[in-house]
Amino acid sequence: PAPPPPPPNPPPRVAAVCAHPLFSTCPSLSPAPPLLSAGIPAATTELTVTFPYGDLAATEELLTRYRDEVACLILEPAGHTEPPPGYLAGLRELADRHGVVLVFDEMITGLRWSEAGAQGLYGVVPDLSTFGKALGNGFAVSARAGRRELMEWGGLRHSGERVFLLSTTHGAETHALAAASAVQTTYVEEGVTARLHALGERLAAGVREAAAAMGVGDHLVVRGRASNLVFATLDENRQPSQEYRTLFLRRLLAGGVLAPSFVVSSALDDADIDRTVDVVAQACAVYRKALDAADPAPWVAGRPVKPVFRRLV
Structure with missing residues (x-):
């Protein structure tokens, strides 16, 4: 050249x-x-x-x-x-x-x-x-x-x-x-990206429906492209909250779901998504109780998780 x-x-x-x-x-x-x-x-x-x-x-x-x-x-x-x-x-x-x-x-x-x-x-x-x-x-x-x-x-x-x-x-x-x-x-041959979008759309719809049904639709917010979903946890004043995030993550773990985000993998299937939504619904029920009490501390059970992007340890 x-x-x-x-x-x-x-x-x-x-x-x-x-x-x-x-x-x-x-x-x-x-x-x-x-x-x-x-x-x-x-x-x-x-x-x-x-x-x-x-x-x-x-x-x-x-x-x-x-x-x-x-x-x-x-x-x-x-x-x-x-x-x-x-x-x-x-x-x-x-x-x-x-x-x-x-x-x-x-x-x-x-x-x-x-x-x-x-x-x-x-x-x-x-x-x-x-x-x-x-x-x-x-x-x-x-x-x-x-x-x-x-x-x-x-x-x-x-x-x-x-x-x-x-x-x-x-x-x-x-x-x-x-x-x-x-x-x-x-x-290219298996259409993986399209599958990620389909799984993510199913998950986002399920989580939003579960959150709305439990009265926390304005507090557990799903964001992002279907293939790369994240969620925000907001307090009673609709402000980002690490305490409520900790509560939500703990309840997911108790239900057998590890989800620091909702980024899907093509290894998942529809049954995995449905089970995740069921566990999210259970976590949202606890989220509602914490909001009603205006205090997530009893359900946090320890120090709240910290953001990854932070200056101080």
């Missing part, structure tokens, strides 16, 4: 990261103030700016303010809500117009949104993408994918300076690559 064009001189120096919680745990891509910032020089975090998800006007204003300085726009293409109509295509147009690399983090959306990830579902192709362990159904494999002219800058088929290392310490671990190949074939 022809050698890639040389990088701009001087190169852009700012990364624009979407203001959602995932990147707050990545030291080199941390919106200020980062969630985990110990040991990260201020000079590094100052090279990161944020843009709000779903707001093209705000992103265009940022690109104009930092004209010729922004190297890339990085975001999850979708999360607990669907992208606004035309949003991802609008980002693609902004990136092209301002000469910025568009990067999709598909660690979660890859394979769960479609066999080709969120970019395949929404029809917007980024310049670079990242994919995680879902590629190998749990085997230790991940991937960075992108346009050849960008990927070549990590390779050896040009005379310029390498801007990243295109290599792997575990290149000899070919069983993981074989697993990834088999997983992708299975997803």
Whole structure:
């Protein structure tokens, strides 16, 4: 192939990261103030700016303010809500117009949104993408994918300076690559993503019906795409509550259901979903009692669970 064009001189120096919680745990891509910032020089975090998800006007204003300085726009293409109509295509147009690399983090959306990830579902192709362990159904494999002219800058088929290392310490671990190949074939041939959506829709409908029947429909809230459901536990004032989350998780465990989220697996069947909904209904009955008492403590039975994304232990 022809050698890639040389990088701009001087190169852009700012990364624009979407203001959602995932990147707050990545030291080199941390919106200020980062969630985990110990040991990260201020000079590094100052090279990161944020843009709000779903707001093209705000992103265009940022690109104009930092004209010729922004190297890339990085975001999850979708999360607990669907992208606004035309949003991802609008980002693609902004990136092209301002000469910025568009990067999709598909660690979660890859394979769960479609066999080709969120970019395949929404029809917007980024310049670079990242994919995680879902590629190998749990085997230790991940991937960075992108346009050849960008990927070549990590390779050896040009005379310029390498801007990243295109290599792997575990290149000899070919069983993981074989697993990834088999997983992708299975997803296409067996329609795994469609099955995940069907199972998730059945689960979401059942949980919402059970919560409403027990009078906690405004407090146990199911969110997200059917293939990647999460739930929120709200107190008597409809505010997020770790105490009520602990109560709910304990009641699920007592019923034999381990569900820190409602993310489904293709290994489940309709009977598994129905049993889960039955246990959720039992947990919702206890949830209602705690709400009526305005005190979940008797049912928490110990310290409440803590969020994963937190600064202090």
